[in-house]
Amino acid sequence: MIIEQIVGNVADVAASGRHIEKVYLSSDDLVKRIQRVTTDHGHEIGIRLRDPKDLSDGDILYMNERNMIVVSVTNDDLLVLRPSTMKQMGEIAHQLGNRHLPAQFEGEEMLVQYDYLVEELLQQLEIPYSREERKVKKAFRHIGHHHG
Structure with a gap:
């Protein structure tokens, strides 16, 4: 799966019973527009953002009716x-x-x-x-x- 844009942020979007999968990133990784990451469920994802925007804690990389993949920044x-x-x-x-x-x-x-x-x-x-x-x-x- 290749992510090219941010869907929203969990602060603004209700999870409404969706299963949440997390991608853990260091604050240094938030500025990278192209990177390969693995979710806490072992799924590999490519991030290639079209817009020159930094990622933030809580950004939603993917969402459908049942699931969300969300950025979680490490300490x-x-x-x-x-x-x-x-x-x-x-x-x-x-x-x-x-x-x-x-x-x-x-x-x-x-x-x-x-x-x-x-x-x-x-x-x-x-x-x-x-x-x-x-x-x-x-x-x-x-x-x-x-x-x-």
């Missing part, structure tokens, strides 16, 4: 930052930007993929953080640019 090793002042937020945002590290935000938390150098920096700047295994909804996207 990432994350640093969860909780700056307590605007100064701390500015300092860490500037430092992470200089390193071109992608970040995501959930509520008042900033999420970055674990890096021991970033952890050392957080300790030096005395910014509150924790290291957690957590599922992210979308890929960490590197923004390409050049310094001119």
Whole structure:
């Protein structure tokens, strides 16, 4: 089976008694438009998306009256930052930007993929953080640019 487009997302579509089969992907795999994956039931699927869109947790790859095949993102090793002042937020945002590290935000938390150098920096700047295994909804996207 070749999947060329996303049917929807389980957050928006009721499963209505359908059997759900899952494809487990790391957040890094969410940006790949072409890949071969295996469901938790052992079915091999090719993904070749026509639209240049990243996959997200809960995306429905296939659906009929009885079955759904759904993307489930595996946990990432994350640093969860909780700056307590605007100064701390500015300092860490500037430092992470200089390193071109992608970040995501959930509520008042900033999420970055674990890096021991970033952890050392957080300790030096005395910014509150924790290291957690957590599922992210979308890929960490590197923004390409050049310094001119």
